[in-house]
Amino acid sequence: MLNRWTIAALCCLLVPLVFYSFCRLRLKWRYTVTLRKVLFFGVALSAFSVCMPYYLLQFATEEGFSNHWTAVMLSIQHALRLFAFDGEFIGLLSEMNTPLGGFTLRPLYIALGATLCLLAPLLTFTVLLSFLKNFTSKARYSFNFFRETHIFSDLNEKSLAMAKSLLRNRKFFSRRPLIVFTDILDKHEEEHYELIAEANLLNAVLFRKDLGSIHFRFRHLPFRKLKFYLISEDDSEKIRHATRIMERFDYRGAELYVFSDSIECQLLLSTTQTKHLRVTRVNDVQSLIYHNLHEHGVRLFRHARAVHTECGLPATEPATVSAVIVGLGQYGTEMFKALIWYCQMIGYTLRIDVFDEDVQTESRLRARCPELLDPPTRNAAGDSRYEIHLHSGIAVDTVDFGNRLQSIPHPTFVFVALGSDALNISTAIQIRALCEQKKCRPDIEAVVYDSNISKKMSMHWDDFANGHSEDKNTDGIKNHRGQAYRIHMIGDLESFYSADTLLRSALVEAGEECDLRWTRASLLNLKEELQILEAVEQIAQKADRFDPDRSLIYITKTDATTFTYSVLSVSDVYADSQTSNGVLSTQAQTNLRALIDQKAQAVLGDDTTLPQNTLRRFQLIKPAGDTVYISEDPINESLVFSTVSADPETNDDAGRCRPCVTRRCLDAIAHIYRRCLGIQKAPPAAKWTRESAKTFSEKKEMLREKIEHYQYELSLGRSVGFRTFEYNYRASIARAMRDELRERMLLTPDNGLPILPTAEWTEEDLALLRQAMRKAPEERSPAEMLVIGKLEHVAWNAYMRTEGLRRSEKTNMLAKEHLCLKPLSELRDRDIRKDA
Helix, strand or coil: CHHHHHHHHHHHHHHHHHHHHHHCCCCCCCCCCCHHHHHHHHHHHHHHHHHHHHHHHHCCCCCCHHHHHHHHHHHHHHHHHHHCCCCCCHHHHHHHCCCCCCCCCHHHHHHHHHHHHHHHHHHHHHHHHHHHHHHHHHHHHHHCCCCCEEEECCCCHHHHHHHHHHHHCCCCCCCCCEEEECCCCCCCCHHHHHHHHHHHHCCCEECCCCHHHCCCCCCCCCCCCEEEEECCCCHHHHHHHHHHHHHHCCCCCEEEEEECCCHHHHHHHHHCCCCCCEEEEECHHHHHHHHHHHHHCHHHHHHHHHHHHHCCCCCCCCEEEEEEEECCCHHHHHHHHHHHHHCCCCCEEEEEEEEECCCCHHHHHHHHCCCCCCCCCCCCCCCCCCEEEEEECCCCCCHHHHHHHHCCCCCCEEEECCCCHHHHHHHHHHHHHHHHHCCCCCEEEEECCCHHHHHHHCCCHHHHHHCCCCCCCCCCCECCCCCECCEEEECCHHHHCCHHHHHCCHHHHHHHHHHHHHHHHHHHHHHHHHHHHHHHHHHHHHCCCCCCCCEEEEEEECCCCCEEEEEEEHHHHCCCCCCCCCCCCHHHHHHHHHHHHHHHHHHHCCCCCCCCCHHHHHHHCCCCCCEEEEEEECCCCEEEEEEEECCCCCECCCCCECCCCCHHHHHHHHHHHHHHHCCCCCCCCCCCCCCCCCEHHHHHHHHHHHHHHHHHHHHCCCCCCCCCCHHHHHHHHHHHHHHHHHHHHHCCCCCCCCCCCCCCCCHHHHHHHHHHHCCCHHHCCHHHHHHHHHHHHHHHHHHHHHCCCEECCCCECCCCEECCCCCHHHCCHHHHHHCC
């Protein structure tokens, strides 16, 4: 019997260890099944097995189930005493001194019992130590409760670099912020110990629990400032954490930053709306490329102009920005797309050569951006101009790569992003050698993650451009003869993962200001639309000669705030001569006919001819009884077609007026009460959309709710949709980069980049462009807005193609189709001014 229990005790100790070794090979169980849990379970079972023979011998003289049950319970109690520092093994050994035949494993039994007497208290001590660790972290967090707190979802190199930048860039007189890292696992890698040591140097609070299982605030303290940073490699974990934070911490003073470029996070943040929590998705790859172009983008044109001059080409001929991108991964793709719209500038053309090992590079790029490689109007007058040469299936360590690189005429910029620091640096050195053989010296840029390598080996472009520096290693790495390779390195964690670059950079602030201008303009348009709708309602209800099935209301904007409303019959619109009341000019009458015919043809389809009866055409484009109103803006030369239904009867069956105390009245009273107490509350989201709002009341309610929402966001200094929708964010930052580029190249006299007249841009156009850029956007005249729009529409075409949009007769963003994706010659001035 004793031999069997000894073997059972040994198996109970060893089998869990084998199971733990197997779990280390499974990714899903690696962090769930820990060594401490396995040891605790194995030692408890083994201790029970060791104690069972002793208590079975104590009750061996008696028989019955109760005696065996008593032996089992006492064995469990004795095993638990081992963990409570009160267990003994001497009594068991003295009992085993009695002669027992066949007890051959007595030495193993004694050794195993002594081992368990040591392991059990040690496991208890580790549990107490772990509890003290969590208690210490919670206590430190509680004592620093009123500090500004930055909470990171994981401890890694990126989050540690971000935490260092937050401490380094704090204001001089401000209190030191509190840094919190969560989900600190017991990893045994050397790198993990180094990260924990660096976090301790920052005096950071380390929580072993997951971010979603920690309570960081009390709800009765809304002034508490919390900032969450989701920086990890697991996208599903980031989505889970983001959802929980948006549900629990939707109050003022809280901010959430999600570092991800996945479509799942993008859709989550755009569909889940918060009232007070400020949510921002940070695409670190795109931010790196945009930040780099914002800082050094002018150098592309300066170097292109220098090569143009060295080759002896005429000054009136456009200079070529010849870019080479090696590696079309995340960084290479973002740089490739950004260069296409960024380099659309007067007096310059663009050529891009892309090298990638994937043989399906061209096919993948055409699937992602259908019109980017072969747009229907590329190189046409008034459209974006560029050349793209794809070199697919070519490795950088082959002869074919060198031959094709040397066949490129006068490259001016090279970008290397192949996935690892060593490969990027070696490839950049190889490209420098190939270019030196060709007697050309392009700017070479490589992505390097290691901050130590970047600090010691990178060339400083700003210092090199100015021609002087106090740093002895301005030119970066050199060969044995002291010749500099002149390789600029970007993307190191210490300099890039910082608050000034990713969170509150000047570029992001400029992009938000651009979106604020759109928000203010949209608010004015909403107020104007509400004013028109209220006037149309009054005319439709009071005009005796207005028949909604035979007439329409025509609105003309005479100045910025004044409108003229006229009732026109369909017979007058289709008359051969100008209308009798003189409301329409000949051109306006033609445009109105074309608009009605276009709407009617869309209803019938292209295969059906329009009816000869003009009244029938008019009735095709609206439901029976609806009012048609068309607004005209003479500055923008546009006609906007709208329909609206009459409100249903508001009286009951007895003809008596319904009670005036409605939900709307109660909400209005509550709103006045909050205003008197000084309580601000975010307005509710608009319940109506343009598709669901059919009647006058529904449309007015939808417009009022939108106006209230826009006014609330602007009162807080926030734009609508900038940090919520990816399209708004990217487009606004791209526009800010273009504004900065125009200012540097056109308004800076000492930049060394002369902008000369071309066939499309005369000297008068350039003078008008510079004059417009010196004014605020709201102070520009229509002619000045038009000349800026001509320059920016070319870049807008290129930008939209990089986003995957294509040209179409109608705009449908779900289908990625846009009406205005065409050259300047095919656009109205109204559409061109939009790009200004």
